[in-house]
Amino acid sequence: MTDAVPPHLAKYYSQRHRLFHRFSDGILMDAESWYSVTPEKIAAHIAQRFVHAGVHLVLDACCGAGGNTIQFALAGAHVLALDICPDRIAIAINNATVYGVDQYADFICADMYSMLPAIRRRPIDAIFLSPPWGGPEYQQDEVFDVEPFLELVLLAKRVSDNVAVLLPRNVSLENIEKHFGPCEVELNYLGSPHRPKTVTAYFGEMLTGRRVA
Ligand code: MGP
Numbered sequence: 001m002t003d004a005v006p007p008h009l010a011k012y013y014s015q016r017h018r019l020f021h022r023f024s025d026g027i028l029m030d031a032e033s034w035y036s037v038t039p040e041k042i043a044a045h046i047a048q049r050f051v052h053a054g055v056h057l058v059l060d061a062c063c064g065a066g067g068n069t070i071q072f073a074l075a076g077a078h079v080l081a082l083d084i085c086p087d088r089i090a091i092a093i094n095n096a097t098v099y100g101v102d103q104y105a106d107f108i109c110a111d112m113y114s115m116l117p118a119i120r121r122r123p124i125d126a127i128f129l130s131p132p133w134g135g136p137e138y139q140q141d142e143v144f145d146v147e148p149f150l151e152l153v154l155l156a157k158r159v160s161d162n163v164a165v166l167l168p169r170n171v172s173l174e175n176i177e178k179h180f181g182p183c184e185v186e187l188n189y190l191g192s193p194h195r196p197k198t199v200t201a202y203f204g205e206m207l208t209g210r211r212v213a
Contacts (some may be wrong), residue, residue: 009034018190019067020110026098028091032067035136038166039197042188043068044045046073046128046164046200053206061112061156062130066092066105072128073101074107080124084111115154126162126206129153133168144168146175153203154178161204176201183207 063081187196
């Protein structure tokens with residue numbers, strides 16, 4: 001147990017250097033960020049896939065504490081980073097600064113549901129979605145229902161064919177394709193070889209081996 005965070009967040013705090021290996025250099029978090037930030041190795045892997053697919057400008061539609069934004073920028077992309085929460089935008093800017101990549105991201109405090117329809121198809125090359133799953137309680141459902149994310153995925157697909165969405169490990173893999181359309185589903189392992197940490201679904205030119213531009 002640690003004094004740095006309340007007891008229900010202690011397990012995430014103990015993994016802090018897995019979330020950000022530069023955690024001790026001044027990374028800031030809030031309660032929601034602790035349980036929703038993408039662990040650094042998974043974020044780096046996703047970012048590599050985007051950049052190898054030819055993505056130059058990526059929209060990180062719910063950037064949170066900036067875990068994905070930082071890795072997209074480190075991989076060489078420019079990032080339009082949105083979050084609905086002004087405090088979390090400030091945290092993301094701080095964290096991108098810790099990693100020395102703040103100049104490769106534009107941070108905008110906005111609701112992705114109202115912003116996405118306003119964004120021009122070009123020059124956005126791809127969109128990354130890491131929406132709230134309803135907190136750690138997502139684990140209580142045997143199968144996580146992806147249908148509530150349908151509106152968001154459709155909004156994103158109207159802006160770009162090239163979309164990736166981060167989902168809980170207890171999704172039904174068949175339901176992803178059934179609800180969202182053709183995609184590649186990737187299980188993201190970290191630590192345990194038996195249980196994925198997250199699941200990422202890739203759409204459009206984000207499928208393996210294809211190029212966006
Ligand atoms: P977890 O299941 O809460 O943690 O989240 P852990 O340590 O795997 O649980 P345990 O049962 O093995 O002890 C796993 C990962 O899912 C986190 O590291 C986040 O990357 C991601 N994640 C979790 N939540 C609750 C959210 C969320 O609401 N939104 C998003 N986008 N990602 C989340």
